[in-house]
Amino acid sequence: MVGPAPPVAATRVAVRRMLHGIHKDALVLVACSGGADSLALAAATAFVAPRMGLRAGLITIDHGLQDGSDRRATAVAAWGESVGLDPSIVVPVDVAGRPGGPEAAAREARYDALLETARAHEANSVLLGHTRDDQAETVLLALARGAGPRGMAAMPDRRDVEGVALLRPLLDMSRDETRKACAAMGLEPWEDPHNLDPSYARSRVRGSALPALVDALGPGVVSNLARTARLLAQDAEALDVLAAEELERSMLDEGLSVAMLEALLPALRARALHSWALSLGCSPAALSHRHVSALEALVTGWHGQGAVHLPGGIRAARVAGVLRVLTD
Numbered sequence: 001m002v003g004p005a006p007p008v009a010a011t012r013v014a015v016r017r018m019l020h021g022i023h024k025d026a027l028v029l030v031a032c033s034g035g036a037d038s039l040a041l042a043a044a045t046a047f048v049a050p051r052m053g054l055r056a057g058l059i060t061i062d063h064g065l066q067d068g069s070d071r072r073a074t075a076v077a078a079w080g081e082s083v084g085l086d087p088s089i090v091v092p093v094d095v096a097g098r099p100g101g102p103e104a105a106a107r108e109a110r111y112d113a114l115l116e117t118a119r120a121h122e123a124n125s126v127l128l129g130h131t132r133d134d135q136a137e138t139v140l141l142a143l144a145r146g147a148g149p150r151g152m153a154a155m156p157d158r159r160d161v162e163g164v165a166l167l168r169p170l171l172d173m174s175r176d177e178t179r180k181a182c183a184a185m186g187l188e189p190w191e192d193p194h195n196l197d198p199s200y201a202r203s204r205v206r207g208s209a210l211p212a213l214v215d216a217l218g219p220g221v222v223s224n225l226a227r228t229a230r231l232l233a234q235d236a237e238a239l240d241v242l243a244a245e246e247l248e249r250s251m252l253d254e255g256l257s258v259a260m261l262e263a264l265l266p267a268l269r270a271r272a273l274h275s276w277a278l279s280l281g282c283s284p285a286a287l288s289h290r291h292v293s294a295l296e297a298l299v300t301g302w303h304g305q306g307a308v309h310l311p312g313g314i315r316a317a318r319v320a321g322v323l324r325v326l327t328d
Contacts, residue, residue, distance in 0.1 A: 005184035011044035018169035024053040026124040034190035038129035040178040136225035153233035243271030255324030286311035
């Protein structure tokens with residue numbers, strides 16, 4: 001008996017590993033744009049999930065940024081239904097008015113819609129089609145922004161957000177493998193023109209920067225960048241655990257002990273202050289390195305400066321050796 005083509009088998013194995021341990025009859029949803037990566041992922045999930053006793057559906061997001069995007073989304077959902085992905089849902093989103101550039105706004109709108117839809121359908125997980133190439137691109141973008149280890153750790157294979165698991169089964173597979181998987185299954189992926197638009201930073205990395213690195217350093221650079229992300233993710237996780245412990249020790253009824261914070265290693269102090277700001281209600285998307293550095297200056301560079309203005313209208317100040325939130 002002839003089995004599936006190797007790229008098809010590889011996507012199925014990746015999905016099976018990621019879905020292992022999910023309770024029987026749970027619903028998992030695949031985010032599918034119709035591109036090669038998500039199309040290969042959706043096809044693999046349609047094959048694997050029922051054999052594991054799971055229900056599988058599909059979500060396709062219509063950003064409304066291109067002519068005919070609604071028709072394409074409808075076609076993707078119809079394909080999902082044809083391969084047994086139930087429900088197969090089209091979710092339109094409004095990108096206008098969101099903070100950040102167009103890439104960031106579209107990404108935020110997409111994730112909000114995916115999570116909202118998953119909760120509405122009581123789905124256990126949403127599967128995302130990011131590949132090893134996407135991971136390498138993300139590391140380069142983080143490096144260009146001057147990000148620290150957390151940013152360069154790039155995309156985790158699993159992230160839990162308020163009861164929904166965001167899963168990335170294909171992070172160890174290449175984009176070329178997903179294209180070959182689609183070809184072997186007779187699927188015709190949609191090519192997003194935004195991926196070739198040089199006005200987008202990721203498109204420039206994909207079309208120019210990463211290929212230049214491959215030419216200069218060899219094809220292994222993509223895998224090496226992805227491995228760097230995995231290693232940094234492990235380090236960042238360990239530091240986050242230690243920082244959480246130190247943050248708890250620094251807690252006073254009225255705020256944080258400056259003396260306890262000042263005694264910490266810089267990496268732990270910065271993480272503790274970042275976590276504290278989030279606990280106050282700062283938006284993760286709006287909280288930046290600049291805000292955390294200003295908080296740190298209240299601890300290590302104190303010269304009587306005023307309050308630090310954090311996202312969400314929150315003000316933090318140093319008062320009598322304590323970092324506290326101002327309420328007046």
